[in-house]
Amino acid sequence: MRQEDVWDVETARRYDTPGEGMFAPELLHATVDRLAELAGGGRVLEFAIGTGRVAVPLAARGVDVTGIELSRPMVDQLRTKVDESAVPVVLGDMATARAPGQYALVYLVFNTISNLLEQDEQVRCFRNAARHLLPGGRFVVELGVPDLRSLPPGQDAVVFHNADGYLGVDTYDVLHQRLVSHHFTFGEGRQARVGRSPHRYAWPAELDLMAQLAGMALESRHADWTGGAFTAESGSHISVYRLLA
Incomplete structure (x- = not known):
């Protein structure tokens, strides 16, 4: 990416x-x-x-x-x-x-x-x-x-924001100090718009x-x-x- x-x-x-x-x-x-x-x-x-x-x-x-x-x-x-x-x-x-x-x-x-x-x-x-x-x-x-303290053993993802019509999830690769932020935006239908951005923390x-x-x-x-x-x-x-x- x-x-x-x-x-x-x-x-x-x-x-x-x-x-x-x-x-x-x-x-x-x-x-x-x-x-x-x-x-x-x-x-x-x-x-x-x-x-x-x-x-x-x-x-x-x-x-x-x-x-x-x-x-x-x-x-x-x-x-x-x-x-x-x-x-x-x-x-x-x-x-x-x-x-x-x-x-x-x-x-x-x-x-x-x-x-x-x-x-x-x-x-x-x-x-x-x-x-x-x-x-x-x-x-x-x-x-x-x-936000690594939020990760329990064996888990590599954390919800960083949850609001009406929006969900933000970070997935971590702790070995390489990387994360990917996933942004889910949705309305009343079944489809959601997804955006992703990679980061090095x-x-x-x-x-x-x-x-x-x-x-x-x-x-x-x-x-x-x-x-x-x-x-x-x-x-x-x-x-x-x-x-x-």
């Missing part, structure tokens, strides 16, 4: 859910507030910019935002919101593609680093972020904490080592965009790394 096949025209068309889920106003406002604060008035680069969920409102704040994105259909969807002059985008892999110039902040949100399915790719992503940063610049990663300590290999160090880690304390029970984290001078 290639990422190019996952993020196709249909996925791009259905990706935005205005006012709900990751597009909930309170979540977006907190995300944009924190990123604008971390940017400190400098230029910003988003890895895997997608349809511009975060970049568009960030740019509307007056922040100079550039993106890197692998999927042409996702960029096409972004272009229905803003043009190239407002938010320029480089087509390419976030682990290797280069955007022009240097930045005060590079960010990677909503579990997207897990779309890189090999540890080496994730390490290259950290190094690519470091290449784009000004001295002392920051790299922000938002990632879920692996990583623990916070593993990301810290990737940062060290790229010449960065952990500056802060919180459970959410409002600065909640990260604990053993946190389901995700916002980690901020600073490029060492």
